[in-house]
Amino acid sequence: MASEKPVLGSIALKSVMALTGLVLYGFVFVHMVGNLQVYSGPEKINKYGALLKSLPPLLWGTRITLLVAVALHAVAAFILWRRNLAARPVGYDHQNFQAAKVTSRTMYWTGPMIGLFVVYHLLHLTVGSVHPSFSHTDVYSNVVIAFSNPAVSLFYILAMVALGFHIFHGSVSLFQTLGLRTPKYEKPLRAVLLVVSTVIVVVNISFPIAVLAGLVRPVAS
Numbered sequence: 001m002a003s004e005k006p007v008l009g010s011i012a013l014k015s016v017m018a019l020t021g022l023v024l025y026g027f028v029f030v031h032m033v034g035n036l037q038v039y040s041g042p043e044k045i046n047k048y049g050a051l052l053k054s055l056p057p058l059l060w061g062t063r064i065t066l067l068v069a070v071a072l073h074a075v076a077a078f079i080l081w082r083r084n085l086a087a088r089p090v091g092y093d094h095q096n097f098q099a100a101k102v103t104s105r106t107m108y109w110t111g112p113m114i115g116l117f118v119v120y121h122l123l124h125l126t127v128g129s130v131h132p133s134f135s136h137t138d139v140y141s142n143v144v145i146a147f148s149n150p151a152v153s154l155f156y157i158l159a160m161v162a163l164g165f166h167i168f169h170g171s172v173s174l175f176q177t178l179g180l181r182t183p184k185y186e187k188p189l190r191a192v193l194l195v196v197s198t199v200i201v202v203v204n205i206s207f208p209i210a211v212l213a214g215l216v217r218p219v220a221s
């Protein structure tokens with residue numbers, strides 16, 4: 001009996017992952033650049049936050065795009081994961097990880113970990129329900145007070161390391177899906193993607209470290 005063909009082929013699902021991954025990668029990069037304003041002091045970043053909130057179509061357009069991208073990315077990943085499992089119902093006795101790099105083996109747990117981080121992060125710095133003294137207008141103090149807690153900072157740092165692994169492997173896969181990962185460009189491409197992912201991780205990790213080190217301080221009252 002011929003097996004039924006799935007409605008969406010694996011190539012289509014991988015294309016969904018590539019396209020939504022690109023949107024999310026772009027957001028993470030732009031968000032990182034915006035957060036750099038913490039280093040210019042409270043006035044700059046608070047004005048930036050107020051500006052974003054004063055443009056509801058931009059704010060809500062971005063939020064809805066991100067929500068749709070995250071949902072499609074997660075659903076496509078889940079279907080591909082189920083298909084991989086079904087294609088290999090008996091676990092390997094002895095897995096050979098030589099070819100699969102650490103980053104590619106970790107995709108299926110760094111993904112959910114980032115999802116949990118984002119939920120916490122939204123409750124923490126956007127809604128404020130898990131923040132000890134949240135202000136809807138003082139983004140600077142929200143960040144400084146948040147990272148003054150070493151446990152919270154450590155959690156952010158670990159999440160950023162997971163994010164780094166995920167976006168590095170994800171971006172390599174994206175080029176493969178687009179058919180642009182040719183032998184000639186393999187090495188320089190990987191090098192560029194590694195540098196960009198590392199910059200994102202290092203800059204994001206610098207925020208909690210700068211607060212803990214006293215380089216970014218609370219506003220004197």
Ligand code: HEM
Pocket residue numbers: 028031035049050052059063066114118121122125126139142143156163204205207208
């Ligand atoms: C240490 C690194 C980060 C810092 C300091 C940071 C800081 C912030 C702050 C202060 C806000 C609230 C902005 C406002 O109310 O004006 C925010 C919102 C947000 N952040 Fe982050 N963030 C970091 C990393 C990330 C990462 C890695 C992601 C995604 C994977 C992310 C996703 C978001 C989202 C989705 C929002 C909500 C934007 C909205 O209002 O719709 N953040 N972040």
